Amino acid sequence: MAGHMTPEEFRRYGRQVVDWIADYQEKIESYPVLSQARPGDVLANLPAHPPERGEGFDAVLADFDRVVMPGITHWQHPGFFAYFPSNATGPAILGELLSAGLGVQGMLWATSPACTELETRVLDWLAELLDLPGRFRSDGTGGGVIQDSASSAALVAILAALHRVDGGTAGREGITRRHTLYISSQTHSSLEKAAKITGIGSANIRVVDVDPGTLAMDPGHLDALLTEDAAAGALPVMVCATVGTTSTTAVDPVPAVGEVCRRHGVWLHVDAAYAGVAAVCPELRWVNDGLAEYADSYSTNPHKWLLTNFDCNTMWVADRAPLVGALSILPEYLRNQATASGEVIDYRDWQIPLGRRFRALKLWSVIRWYGAEGLREHVRTGVRLARDLASRIAADPRFELLEHHPFGLVCFRPRWDGLADAEADAATMRLMGRLNASGDLYLTHTKAGGRVLLRMAIGSPATGDAHIDAAWQRIRAETAAGG
Numbered sequence: 001m002a003g004h005m006t007p008e009e010f011r012r013y014g015r016q017v018v019d020w021i022a023d024y025q026e027k028i029e030s031y032p033v034l035s036q037a038r039p040g041d042v043l044a045n046l047p048a049h050p051p052e053r054g055e056g057f058d059a060v061l062a063d064f065d066r067v068v069m070p071g072i073t074h075w076q077h078p079g080f081f082a083y084f085p086s087n088a089t090g091p092a093i094l095g096e097l098l099s100a101g102l103g104v105q106g107m108l109w110a111t112s113p114a115c116t117e118l119e120t121r122v123l124d125w126l127a128e129l130l131d132l133p134g135r136f137r138s139d140g141t142g143g144g145v146i147q148d149s150a151s152s153a154a155l156v157a158i159l160a161a162l163h164r165v166d167g168g169t170a171g172r173e174g175i176t177r178r179h180t181l182y183i184s185s186q187t188h189s190s191l192e193k194a195a196k197i198t199g200i201g202s203a204n205i206r207v208v209d210v211d212p213g214t215l216a217m218d219p220g221h222l223d224a225l226l227t228e229d230a231a232a233g234a235l236p237v238m239v240c241a242t243v244g245t246t247s248t249t250a251v252d253p254v255p256a257v258g259e260v261c262r263r264h265g266v267w268l269h270v271d272a273a274y275a276g277v278a279a280v281c282p283e284l285r286w287v288n289d290g291l292a293e294y295a296d297s298y299s300t301n302p303h304k305w306l307l308t309n310f311d312c313n314t315m316w317v318a319d320r321a322p323l324v325g326a327l328s329i330l331p332e333y334l335r336n337q338a339t340a341s342g343e344v345i346d347y348r349d350w351q352i353p354l355g356r357r358f359r360a361l362k363l364w365s366v367i368r369w370y371g372a373e374g375l376r377e378h379v380r381t382g383v384r385l386a387r388d389l390a391s392r393i394a395a396d397p398r399f400e401l402l403e404h405h406p407f408g409l410v411c412f413r414p415r416w417d418g419l420a421d422a423e424a425d426a427a428t429m430r431l432m433g434r435l436n437a438s439g440d441l442y443l444t445h446t447k448a449g450g451r452v453l454l455r456m457a458i459g460s461p462a463t464g465d466a467h468i469d470a471a472w473q474r475i476r477a478e479t480a481a482g483g
């Protein structure tokens with residue numbers, strides 16, 4: 001039997017791994033952005049059965065290069081413009097490594113006080129950096145917590161809202177008191193998933209109209225739906241407003257939506273998964289409009305644009321009582337003095353699973369490494385590059401630009417003069433396929449106003465002017481080559 005890896009062996013292989021990552025960062029541009037693997041390619045190179053006898057770590061590293069790497073899409077490549085960015089930076093990776101090295105499971109304060117208290121402090125720091133309302137801070141009625149994803153944050157918000165509305169019991173009392181949830185056609189799909197998980201059900205999701213131009217939620221229609229549903233005996237649970245939608249970074253009018261929520265006594269969750277971190281820059285703090293007055297819960301993802309590797313969602317609530325009330329269960333085996341004293345936070349009561357990783361370490365590393373000014377600089381670079389790209393698109397008569405691009409995402413399409421809409425959309429999709437096959441860049445698409453648009457999401461720390469320039473030249477050339 002192979003023994004456990006000794007500290008000496010760990011030191012040796014650990015250095016190799018860190019060197020490997022540093023080399024990868026240096027030569028990342030030599031890889032095609034999008035993996036060229038076909039379905040089954042990676043599987044075909046993996047033995048069907050696990051080894052009976054332990055192997056050296058050299059063998060793992062060799063297979064990592066040979067088998068795993070060809071199946072990797074390079075999210076940190078400066079030509080990665082798909083979805084939203086998923087920044088992984090040196091300090092974040094090292095923070096993650098420290099977390100893995102400690103192997104701490106921080107379900108309770110008592111299971112590692114630092115895991116809890118560092119998280120509390122870092123979430124207060126981030127609230128300050130983003131200029132979030134005081135009631136989100138840990139010394140107020142609310143507080144912040146790290147979730148694995150914005151999807152979990154939305155789910156947890158619904159559970160807290162259900163608890164506040166009626167302890168979550170209405171769905172079981174009969175169909176006349178059904179729970180309802182309010183989103184728009186632009187809301188992230190995780191809200192529908194959360195409705196299914198919580199038992200609210202897809203059928204009880206009410207889709208609020210959006211303004212056809214801005215794609216922002218219509219507060220008047222929200223008001224009408226809430227009035228109608230309450231009159232029909234439903235129990236409205238939560239409204240989700242989005243700041244920076246997934247499709248086009250549309251921004252719901254949070255103050256107006258919040259005012260409607262307040263009048264109807266409904267929980268307001270604000271999902272700013274991608275765009276919320278932009279508030280590190282004072283000139284972008286308008287993304288927080290309405291939070292202080294109206295938001296019951298708020299979430300944004302440092303694991304997208306704020307230099308912290310996946311997973312790291314940050315979520316705040318204005319009042320922690322309904323959240324803890326919804327999720328706290330205390331079996332005998334978790335009882336301990338610190339919990340009983342009421343002096344500590346047990347973050348297991350703020351999330352779905354019991355166990356939790358020490359994620360605060362990587363966010364702490366990032367905030368300390370970059371400082372407020374480094375974080376601002378990163379966001380500003382993304383916004384500037386997006387603005388530059390947008391002005392080039394706007395200046396080229398062969399392209400149509402979606403005028404709304406306040407963050408790092410630019411949406412556009414070739415006009416394909418002479419083609420009917422459906423043919424033009426098909427041509428845009430073919431163009432995207434050719435661009436992504438080139439290996440130099442990777443972008444994705446969406447549909448807005450019934451038309452296919454290309455999405456170019458800028459925000460990798462590696463992306464600079466030259467990469468945007470090269471991508472734009474390629475897009476123009478491929479477009480000129482035809483649909």
Ligand SMILES: Cc1ncc(COP(=O)(O)O)c(C=O)c1O
Pocket residue numbers: 084148149150151152188190242244245246271272273274301313
């Ligand atoms: C607005 C919005 N909400 C939620 C999510 C889901 O994020 P996560 O992957 O953290 O669950 C996304 C992902 O892009 C998003 O854009």
